[in-house]
Amino acid sequence: SLGGxxxxxxxxxxxxxxxxxSNCMLNLASQxxxxxxxxxxxxxxxxxxxxxxxxxVLVSVRxxxxxxxxxxxxxxxxxxxxxxxPIISAxxxxxxxxxxxxxxxxxxxxxxxxxxTICAKQTCQTLIGRxxxxxxxxxxSRLILNEIVLPDSAWDGKAEYKKTLIVSFFYRxxxxxxxxxxxxxxxxxQSPQDPVGRPIMHxxxxxxxxxxxxxxxxxxxVDGELFLAVVTSxxxxxxxxxxxxxxALKEPGVFDVITANDVPATNEFHYSDDxxxxxxxxxxxxxxxxxxxxAADSYAHAKQAAAKVKIEYEVxxxxxxxxxDAIKHNSFFEPKRKLEHGNVDKAFETVDHILxxxxxxxGQEHFYMETQSVLAIxxxxxxxxxVYVSTQHPAFIQVGFMKDGRIRTVxxxxxxxxxxxxxxxxxxxxxxxxxxxxxxxxxNLRCWAYACKTNLPSNTAFRGxxxxxxxxxxxxxxxxxAEKTGLSPEKVREIxxxxxxxxxxxxxxxxxxxxxxxxRECMEKSAYYSRKxxxxxxxxxxxxxxxGIAIVPMKFPFGxxxxxxxxxxxxxxxxxxxxxxxxxxGIELGQGIHTxxxxxxxxxxxxxxxYIHFCETSTTTVPNACASVGSAGTDVNGMAVKDACQTLxxxxxxxxxxxxxxxxxxxxxxxxxxxxxxGYDANMDWEKGEGQPFxxxxxxxxxxxxxxxxxxxxxxxxxxDIVMDVGCSINPAVDIGQIEGAFVQGIGxxxxxxxxxxxxxxxxxxxxxxxxxxxVCDIPEEFNVSLLSSSQNPYAIYSSKGLGEAGxxxxxxxxxxxxxxxxxxxxxxxxxxxxxxxxxLTAEQIRAACTDDFTKMSxxxxxLSGTKYGCGVGGCGxxxxxxxxxxxxxxKIRYPHTDI
Numbered sequence: 058s059l060g061g062x063x064x065x066x067x068x069x070x071x072x073x074x075x076x077x078x079s080n081c082m083l084n085l086a087s088q089x090x091x092x093x094x095x096x097x098x099x100x101x102x103x104x105x106x107x108x109x110x111x112x113x114v115l116v117s118v119r120x121x122x123x124x125x126x127x128x129x130x131x132x133x134x135x136x137x138x139x140x141x142x143p144i145i146s147a148x149x150x151x152x153x154x155x156x157x158x159x160x161x162x163x164x165x166x167x168x169x170x171x172x173x174t175i176c177a178k179q180t181c182q183t184l185i186g187r188x189x190x191x192x193x194x195x196x197x198s199r200l201i202l203n204e205i206v207l208p209d210s211a212w213d214g215k216a217e218y219k220k221t222l223i224v225s226f227f228y229r230x231x232x233x234x235x236x237x238x239x240x241x242x243x244x245x246x247q248s249p250q251d252p253v254g255r256p257i258m259h260x261x262x263x264x265x266x267x268x269x270x271x272x273x274x275x276x277x278x279v280d281g282e283l284f285l286a287v288v289t290s291x292x293x294x295x296x297x298x299x300x301x302x303x304x305a306l307k308e309p310g311v312f313d314v315i316t317a318n319d320v321p322a323t324n325e326f327h328y329s330d331d332x333x334x335x336x337x338x339x340x341x342x343x344x345x346x347x348x349x350x351x352a353a354d355s356y357a358h359a360k361q362a363a364a365k366v367k368i369e370y371e372v373x374x375x376x377x378x379x380x381x382d383a384i385k386h387n388s389f390f391e392p393k394r395k396l397e398h399g400n401v402d403k404a405f406e407t408v409d410h411i412l413x414x415x416x417x418x419x420g421q422e423h424f425y426m427e428t429q430s431v432l433a434i435x436x437x438x439x440x441x442x443x444v445y446v447s448t449q450h451p452a453f454i455q456v457g458f459m460k461d462g463r464i465r466t467v468x469x470x471x472x473x474x475x476x477x478x479x480x481x482x483x484x485x486x487x488x489x490x491x492x493x494x495x496x497x498x499x500x501n502l503r504c505w506a507y508a509c510k511t512n513l514p515s516n517t518a519f520r521g522x523x524x525x526x527x528x529x530x531x532x533x534x535x536x537x538x539a540e541k542t543g544l545s546p547e548k549v550r551e552i553x554x555x556x557x558x559x560x561x562x563x564x565x566x567x568x569x570x571x572x573x574x575x576x577r578e579c580m581e582k583s584a585y586y587s588r589k590x591x592x593x594x595x596x597x598x599x600x601x602x603x604x605g606i607a608i609v610p611m612k613f614p615f616g617x618x619x620x621x622x623x624x625x626x627x628x629x630x631x632x633x634x635x636x637x638x639x640x641x642x643g644i645e646l647g648q649g650i651h652t653x654x655x656x657x658x659x660x661x662x663x664x665x666x667x668y669i670h671f672c673e674t675s676t677t678t679v680p681n682a683c684a685s686v687g688s689a690g691t692d693v694n695g696m697a698v699k700d701a702c703q704t705l706x707x708x709x710x711x712x713x714x715x716x717x718x719x720x721x722x723x724x725x726x727x728x729x730x731x732x733x734x735x736g737y738d739a740n741m742d743w744e745k746g747e748g749q750p751f752x753x754x755x756x757x758x759x760x761x762x763x764x765x766x767x768x769x770x771x772x773x774x775x776x777x778d779i780v781m782d783v784g785c786s787i788n789p790a791v792d793i794g795q796i797e798g799a800f801v802q803g804i805g806x807x808x809x810x811x812x813x814x815x816x817x818x819x820x821x822x823x824x825x826x827x828x829x830x831x832x833v834c835d836i837p838e839e840f841n842v843s844l845l846s847s848s849q850n851p852y853a854i855y856s857s858k859g860l861g862e863a864g865x866x867x868x869x870x871x872x873x874x875x876x877x878x879x880x881x882x883x884x885x886x887x888x889x890x891x892x893x894x895x896x897x898l899t900a901e902q903i904r905a906a907c908t909d910d911f912t913k914m915s916x917x918x919x920x921l922s923g924t925k926y927g928c929g930v931g932g933c934g935x936x937x938x939x940x941x942x943x944x945x946x947x948x949k950i951r952y953p954h955t956d957i
Contacts, residue, residue, distance in 0.1 A: 060115045066099060066173045073100070073174040074148030074166040075131040082119040087112045093119070100166065100174045126153040126161075128234045132226040134769045134900060136809060136829040144215060144900075145169040145222040149230045151189070158189040167223060170205055177204050194231050198224045202914055218770075218901045224911045225768035225904075232601075283312055283352045286359035288366045290341035290348055293378065293512040293818030295370035297340055297348070304365040305351055310358035314366065316349045331390075331479050333515070340373065342477040343514045344818045376512050378818050380472045383509035390479045390508040396490045396746050398562040399501030404466035408457035410541055415453045416533050417895040418526050420474070420812045421519050421805070422828055456534045457501075462542050462549045466501035467534075469493070471527060475508040476515035482508035488523035491741075491750060494562055495531045496572055496610040497553040502562050512818055520802060521865040524613065528866045529807065529896060532609055536873060540880075540891050546873070547585070547608055551576075554610060561614075564747040569612070571782045571848055572756040576610050579758035582843060583608070583778035588762065596881045601767045604775070605878025608760040609870040613863040614751035627697035629658065631705055635722040637662065640672045641694045649791035650694065656787055657695050657854065661702035664721050695787075695854035753852045755860055756845075757781040759800070759867035761837065763874040767882055768911070770904030774804065774871055777837040784850035784858035793842045796864040803868015805831045807896050808875070872898050882907045 062072045063083065073096075081096040087110065096118070099108045109115075123129060129150045135141035146168035154161045163184055165177040180200040187193045205223055207216050302314040317324045317336035325332040337348045348368060353359035377388050405411060457466040471489045475482030486506035493504060535553070539546040554576070555569035579585075585608055592604040627641040639658050651671050659666045712724050741748035759779045765772045779796060786792045809829050813821045822828040850856045875898055883892065888908055895902070905912065 059118060063096065063099075063118070064109070064115055068168050068171060068173050069142040069146075070168055070174065071131070071133055071143060071146050074146050074168045075129070076118070076120070076148070077166045077174060077176065078148035078150040078164040079129055080121055080150070080164070082121075083109075083115060084117040084119065085109060085113040086116045087114065091116070097164070097166075097176065100176055124152065126155055127151070130230050130233055132229060132769075134222050134226075134771060136811075136899065137832055138771065138773075138834040139832045140825075141829050141832075142826055143169050145219050145226070147223075147226040147230075149227065151230075151234060153189070160185050160187050160189065160193075165201070165227065167205060167226075170207060170219060170223065175205065177201050179204050189231070189234060194228065197227060197231075198911070198914065201227060215901060218904060220914070221904060221912050222769060224914060228911065229768055283354065284356040284359045285315075285350050285352055286356065286363040287347045287350045288363045288368070290337065290344055290346040290368070290370075291819075292341055292370045292372060293344050294373045294376045295341055296373055297337060298369040298371050299367075300349060301367040301369075302349070304367070305362040308353070308358065308362035308365060310354040311362045312352045312354070314349055314351050314362075333478050333480075341370075343512050344820070345514045346477070376818065377509075378511055378513060378814060378816075380474050380509050380511075383474070383507075383511055384472065388510040390475055390483055390510050392483065392743075394483075394487050394490055394506045394743060395504070396562060397503045398499070398746070399466070401466050401468050401501045401503040404501035405455070405457045405468075408465050409460045410458055412456040412458065412534060412537055412541060413454070414534070414537065414893065416530055416893070418529060419806075419810070419895075419897050420516065421810050422812060422822075423519065454530065454534055456538065458538050458542070460542055462538060462544045462552045464497065464499060464535075464538060464549075464553050467499050467504070468502075469504040469530070471504065471506045471530070473506070473508050473523075473526075474511055474513065474516060476511060476513045478515040479508065479510075480515050480517045482516060485518050485523040487741075487743075489527040491561075491563060492524040492614060493527040493531055494612075495528050496550070496555060496569075496576075496612045496756075497531065497535070498555050498559060499553075499562060513814065514820070520799060521862050524862075525803060525806060525866045525869070528611070529869050529872070532869060532873060533894075536876065537891060546877075547580075550608075550610060555612070563741070563750070565614075565749050565751060567754050569756075571845060572610060572612055572754075575756045575758040575780045575782055575845055576608075578843065578845065579608060579760050579778055579780040582780065582841065583760035583776075585760055592762070593881075596878075596885075600885075602764060603767060603878040603881045604762060604764045605874040605876065605881065606760065606762045607870050607873035607877050608758060609867065609873060611755075611757045611759075611863065611866055613755040613757070613866070615753050615755055615859055616751035627654075627694060627701045629698065629701040629705060631662075631709075635664075635668060637664070637669045638672055639669055639698065641698055649788060649795070652791060653787050654694060654698050657698045658702050660855075661699055662706065662721075668721070695857075699854060753850055753858065755782055755858050755863045757796075757863060757867060759870040761870040761874045763871060763878060765875060765878045765882075765903055765907075767907040767909070768904075770900035770902070770907070772808075772875060772878075772900070772903065774835060774837040776839040776841075777870065778841045778843075779864070779867060780843045780845060781860065781864065782845040782848050782858070783860050784848050784853065785856040786844055787855055787857050789844060792844065792860060795861055796842050797836075797840065799862065799864030800868050801831050801836055803865045804835060804871050805868075805897075806865075807869050807872040808898050809835075811897050811899060872896065875903060879903060879906045 059072065062070045063076070066073070077097045077100055082093050083096050083099075085092055085094065094108060127150065129148075131146070131148050133143040133146040135143045148164075148166045150162075150164040151160060152162040153159060163181040165181055166174055167177070168174045177200070180197060183200055184193060184197055187196070201224055202220060205220075207219055300316065302316075305311060305314055315336070317334075317338040320335055323332075324335050324338065326335060327333075335347070336350075337346050341348065349366060351359045351362045351366070353362055375382070375386055377383055377386055383389065453470045453472075455468040456464060458464045471486065471493075473482055473486050473489070486508045490504055490506045494502070535549055536546050538544075539549040542549070555572060558566065558568055560566045585606070589606055592606055596603050627639070629640075630638040632638070637658060639654060641654055655666055655669045655671060658669050662669075709724055713719070716724065741750040757780060759777060761777045762775045763772050764775055777800065779800065781796055783792050809831065811822060811828070813827075815821055848856075848858075850858050853859065872894075876894055879892075879894070880890070883889065883906070886908065892906060894906065
């Protein structure tokens, strides 16, 4: 609320800086009467703890009218454009002497720079009487930086960025006043979708939108229900000396404290070959590992008691948090994987140029998914229970290429921070190697993948399963080759793209014709070349705003790598009233699998969809179902539903033959059938480095245009065009929605979602205040998705393709459009053409790359992992960081040339 913002005086308030700068007055009331005070008075000392008495109540706020010659403006920069607390906010006001540009009064307030809103009071007083010109601007910038003193270090490592924002905001205010605050509001219009086929609305869409969908937390409590709160480790690597639960057991409502000693049989569960511990017994291997759990009559009581459990630790060494730590201590999960094709070393001897470099890609939180919860209800007989369940990455690369842009050889190492247990990290590393070529034919290739074992919480797969990371690495060196040769990135992509019947670097054959079609159609539909020319003209006319454009192709191999993971089952009942009850083994994750399965049954049984009802996935009806992963849910479960329906029709055939003029209601009687479908054949021989691990390939291309603000690093996603090969779509509406959703998730990975850990291994970006996912404002203002026509796929149901994950990688087109805009800035300012950008490419990184006089006033620190991991500051001289990499194959430390 307005009053809440003012009284709380929080530094992160967007309102307080502009209200204070606007000379707003506060009406305060107490038993002693009423009084008016300027709002700016409560921030006079920079700590916000005076002026308003504890017994006073804020009654109203008076906002004065602006006067002739008075200009007021507000600014903010946040990790996300909407629904995010500001990194720095500002409110500024200037009043000129009548008919002149001589400053009569000036107010400058900042939020986010201290514990409360602060005023650059001395700067304002000094500038009164100055004229509004560039000489004043230069003096003001230096005065502001001298007065607004920020600590050299902060938990978020953004001290230098904040200093740059402080002076950049004043410069924006300076320009706005010069232009008399002339602004243009552009109305955005959304073009209607023109889907191919019959788009059917998601079956659960209305329930989700109206809040009628029932989740585990919505299930009514039963008599005697207990709630569980876990007690987790506060150390990354330590021996458990003792666990004292006595105080917790005294808390009200507590029934018991559950430890490893209470788990029957083995205290572990097996997801992979390496078991994972349920309750830590002797030692902990990451912050957040479960040590015990408190059962109580309410969650509040359980949580309160959990805080009373006392654990004594003895710290163990080493504590491995980063990939650099893992390389130093040779801490990897087995097996390490390698793929080699051609003769890499000989090829390096014949190329014109060799490019060396590295790129770091941040992790991504499973923020989008439903939080995990479990409800177990004893049935009271035969000891049965009903259980309801919700159901970091750097690379070091060498690239050899010719001066005409042809890439001849690549030598790459991929390191993945797997955390404290293997989970799926080795499998993710394998996928990185298998999909690292993306859309390009590389004659000579050698690549390694290592899953690093560290003392962070265990990491697992996310949408894309390693391809968004390895694909970004590939597109990065494609872009850098273009910069080195003077060619455009799209030209280098076309030169190296697969063109005819080809085979991958692991010798699986495929036809890339649809890849080429997607590329050409996207080029045409996006009007790439004409827009690129328009962008170049825009950038010549605008110094502080730049646009960029990029087009990126994609080859996405589909398959889960084993027959076991590619099998499915379905159960179909037909009742005497003609209704059909359908159950299958797939999990609805929002991808529309239930809707598509109803469509499959409707087509096979030749009845309206309204006849078909769906029963939620349950192991009582479809046991031993495989996980719904890898975009394979529709492919495998659809075939099971199809087979079950066809079998039921055969059983009904004698009745149909006796009454051929009848209808569905005349023919039906109670029948049911369970169908189980075996998975696809897939194999990969890692010893030989060859195989057929994938069933088929999807293709796509995305073209994105962005605009960056060179003063703040903020950016807008202006337009994206996507052409995707989905085969013959079962449901175009659902498929287009999946492409759009995956793309926006990709934007999150590549431009804003940032995981930060403390030096002790504690996750600092917890919750929506610190961790930002894309919001509505981050969706491209113009978003066009087209499905490639006349595409066939004999390996999946109705010639469709599984596309749930494929669109995620295409979000990197925004990353490279941002890089293109930054390149315009750097070329204009005479800076190095080749520069490193890591993912996520946040506003802070963009601002640092757009070097100018303001960034030189508060230089950005080079953030390297070293003895001060997580420091993010540098420059204090307390530690020395040497950039080096340990090569586990050669068993030696390498010191690559680094220009920083």
